[in-house]
Amino acid sequence: MKKNIVFFEARGGSDKGEDGHRKDTMPMVNALKAKGWSGEVIFLTDEILRDANETKKIYEYTLSKADGYVSRVNPGNLKEEKLYFDLLRSLCDAGLVGMPHPDAMIGYGAKDALTKLASTDLVPTDTYAYYDKDEAARIGVEFSDKHNFIKSFPKTLAKGERVLKQNRGSTGEGIWRVRLENPADYNKFDTLPLDTKIICTEAKDNHSENRELGEFMEFCKSYLVGDNGMLVDMTFLPRIKEGEIRILMLYKTPVYVVHKKPAEGGDAFSATLFSGAKYRYDEPKEWSELIDWFLGELPGIKSKLGDYDLPLIWTADFILDTDTNGNDKYVLGEINCSCVGFTSPAEFMEKVAIMVADNIIDIVSAKLG
Ligand SMILES: Nc1ncnc2c1ncn2[C@@H]1O[C@H](COP(=O)(O)OP(=O)(O)O)[C@@H](O)[C@H]1O
Numbered sequence: 001m002k003k004n005i006v007f008f009e010a011r012g013g014s015d016k017g018e019d020g021h022r023k024d025t026m027p028m029v030n031a032l033k034a035k036g037w038s039g040e041v042i043f044l045t046d047e048i049l050r051d052a053n054e055t056k057k058i059y060e061y062t063l064s065k066a067d068g069y070v071s072r073v074n075p076g077n078l079k080e081e082k083l084y085f086d087l088l089r090s091l092c093d094a095g096l097v098g099m100p101h102p103d104a105m106i107g108y109g110a111k112d113a114l115t116k117l118a119s120t121d122l123v124p125t126d127t128y129a130y131y132d133k134d135e136a137a138r139i140g141v142e143f144s145d146k147h148n149f150i151k152s153f154p155k156t157l158a159k160g161e162r163v164l165k166q167n168r169g170s171t172g173e174g175i176w177r178v179r180l181e182n183p184a185d186y187n188k189f190d191t192l193p194l195d196t197k198i199i200c201t202e203a204k205d206n207h208s209e210n211r212e213l214g215e216f217m218e219f220c221k222s223y224l225v226g227d228n229g230m231l232v233d234m235t236f237l238p239r240i241k242e243g244e245i246r247i248l249m250l251y252k253t254p255v256y257v258v259h260k261k262p263a264e265g266g267d268a269f270s271a272t273l274f275s276g277a278k279y280r281y282d283e284p285k286e287w288s289e290l291i292d293w294f295l296g297e298l299p300g301i302k303s304k305l306g307d308y309d310l311p312l313i314w315t316a317d318f319i320l321d322t323d324t325n326g327n328d329k330y331v332l333g334e335i336n337c338s339c340v341g342f343t344s345p346a347e348f349m350e351k352v353a354i355m356v357a358d359n360i361i362d363i364v365s366a367k368l369g
């Protein structure tokens with residue numbers, strides 16, 4: 001083994017500290033050094049990725065110098081995400097340890113991970129993913145009515161309040177809580193007419209709009225256009241009021257739990273900081289029931305999401321629900337794995353960086369040692 005790891009970062013972007021790095025990157029590099037390994041950062045830009053020669057130089061350099069890479073690129077910071085993933089894929093194919101493999105990033109991070117897990121206890125069975133025909137063909141999904149947004153959504157909404165999630169946004173953009181203006185109409189019809197009056201609340205800032213179903217669905221079609229376009233339709237979980245519970249995972253180990261309580265009052269359901277949610281950081285042992293259950297589900301999650309190795313740094317978000325016996329149960333709302341940072345709480349950062357370095361050494365040694 002070379003005992004050297006390359007960290008890929010994007011040049012620029014609002015997630016950077018004064019030295020141009022993500023604030024939690026150099027602590028990981030330094031933690032590797034303290035353990036007798038080394039790490040180096042390679043910055044990527046759209047210009048580099050568009051230039052086949054430059055990309056090849058980086059490919060060859062990384063292959064000759066490193067045992068593996070850690071991806072630290074926020075997808076929003078590179079337009080050429082596909083070329084970036086191609087570079088990572090070619091490095092993995094050549095035997096480098098990908099942390100994570102690009103297809104793991106796509107599989108775990110996409111919103112339709114939820115529908116791939118709808119057959120498990122993690123996600124309600126009435127969770128659907130919608131695509132347009134081109135995207136369904138591209139990703140090998142046989143297009144049917146249950147993937148057809150315009151046909152399916154008026155039926156799911158007829159039964160109760162829903163949340164529609166676009167794939168591309170983050171921090172609540174294009175995540176819509178959708179409900180009927182007249183709640184007495186739930187469960188009366190098999191499907192709803194296009195002029196049904198609805199109220200839509202966006203998680204970005206909890207603002208609400210009075211809309212009609214048909215024109216709102218027309219607007220939402222933009223979320224389906226292009227590569228990775230999709231909408232996920234899941235039941236609205238009213239206990240989001242009590243908070244969203246995020247587990248920060250380093251590979252297979254939970255590190256801490258963030259309890260995110262949405263702003264009080266009104267239609268608020270968003271757990272993003274910008275929308276006014278309050279965050280609290282807990283030790284995993286304070287959430288042992290959730291965590292023990294989740295860890296038990298990990299092998300199933302891994303196999304259902306493409307059987308790639310678990311990501312190095314990732315999060316799983318849960319919302320409380322009540323089962324048919326009146327007991328608490330947790331529902332998975334989202335997995336993030338392509339741009340997870342651990343800069344807050346600040347007092348944890350150095351400690352987590354050391355744990356990341358330990359995980360990197362373990363993962364690489366197990367694969368190449
Ligand atoms: N099924 C749901 N029921 C209630 N609230 C939800 C549900 N799904 C998401 N939310 C709320 O919407 C927010 C944003 O949704 P999320 O799936 O995390 O998308 P993203 O973080 O990528 O924007 C969550 O933090 C949570 O507060």
Ligand SMILES: [Mg+2]
Pocket residue numbers: 171172317334
């Ligand atoms: Mg989220």
